[in-house]
Amino acid sequence: MNQEVVRDGAGYFCYDYPRPAVTTDVILFTFHDNDLKVLLIQRKHPPFEHSWALPGGFVNMDEELHIAALRELAEETNITDVYLEQLYTFGRPDRDPRTRVITVAYFALLSADQAARLEIRSQSDAKDVRWWSMYALPDLAFDHDRILQYALQRLRWKLEWTALGFLLLPAEFTLSELQRVYERVLNEPLDKRNFRRKILAADVLEESGNVRGGDHRPAKLYRFTAKAIELEQARRRFP
């Protein structure tokens, strides 16, 4: 290994060998208006001017990757508290026409509570930041469509094998609301009784004691328990 950092007189950062740029991009999902939403930012400059892109940016030299992802999110929005996990690293040499850019994509789930607060702020700023339905995406910059499709795959997988769907909902929610999340993400109808049995069997939800008053029979509200997130269960296949 013989790369070395040298700062030359003209204010550049110089190395013996060329280095790619490294960014993080965040796929931030939430759920509202009965739809799965993803946060995108409209580009104002070429390349891909006017196209929409995932929030993201360069990794600082002294910064962990997931911290960079959170920082980028905090810079574009007022979001502080999300479920975050590394998704995949995308590095095709031609994915950015300007220079080699390798991006470490992170997958994030935002509660509808926070999403609602964000929506107001971004609108008042008149920034070109908004939620898009995963099922009606605009033109996307770079390879972000591929990244998004992969993130959707991961989200589906996650909902099938864990009970983490509630991370997309407000702090309190009804089981029907949760079922709608699952149906919309998995893109298929689920049996109500089986869904409830399965979700409750996962033992990560508890009744909050409140009910959601609506036009009709009130529904019990649930919240997730503290241990819910660790319980992303280690299933065993062999006894």
Place this chain on the structure above:
Amino acid sequence: MNQEVVRDGAGYFCYDYPRPAVTTDVILFTFHDNDLKVLLIQRKHPPFEHSWALPGGFVNMDEELHIAALRELAEETNITDVYLEQLYTFGRPDRDPRTRVITVAYFALLSADQAARLEIRSQSDAKDVRWWSMYALPDLAFDHDRILQYALQRLRWKLEWTALGFLLLPAEFTLSELQRVYERVLNEPLDKRNFRRKILAADVLEESGNVRGGDHRPAKLYRFTAKAIELEQARRRFP
């Protein structure tokens, strides 16, 4: 984004902002002598002189990440044909004491056939490249112990949920040999009858027609079918 490549007069590669180095590392697993093995290379220079490290190196500027991983493997060994998948990207700022290095780790499974051929070559070259038991590792450089533990976790997960254990064995193998792979990787005994039923139910193996003659009753040899690898099954949790 305002990074730009500039080659200055002194032969350096210069950018407006500092860039991390990007490497790929490969965790190459195989199975022989009834043990799960991983390929490591002894370092001859500081830092971590004499410690052992994963094969890997810098990503070229015009090279896809997985191609870089395969190239590194080909440079250190004569291996050409492996099952390869991206494992995780490790980027702690202090993981290399010299400069910021972000590594995209790849996970690879090598058939025992190829591992045997490799063993001979690396010994004749007297290179400090060798297989180590996953359960008796030497001192490791950088954060490679963490990477290896994570790779082992992924391998276990893979064997529990798919039938890909045969990728660690020769082209033809007995069911008992395959069971030993599973037992050794998962680190626990398995029931012979249930194991056979489960593996055969996965429908990725076929009898080769040959038998392994040994001291005792000969065992039928199996090989995996062409479709076996794609069949890394998409299980559905909700009907």
Place this chain on the structure above:
DNA sequence: CCAAAAGTGTTATGCTTACACCCATGC
């Protein structure tokens, strides 16, 4: 004939699935 590994079935249990009706409320 003995040692060693290969090979083979059955039963009990628990989980998954499919399926239809009553309940509580607002208007």
Place this chain on the structure above:
DNA sequence: GCATGGGTGTAAGCATAACACTTTTGG
């Protein structure tokens, strides 16, 4: 009282898990 979504149980089928003996070969 009616429209709307909330809420509940059961039976059949399937997969899993536990368990022990016979077969085939070489020496």
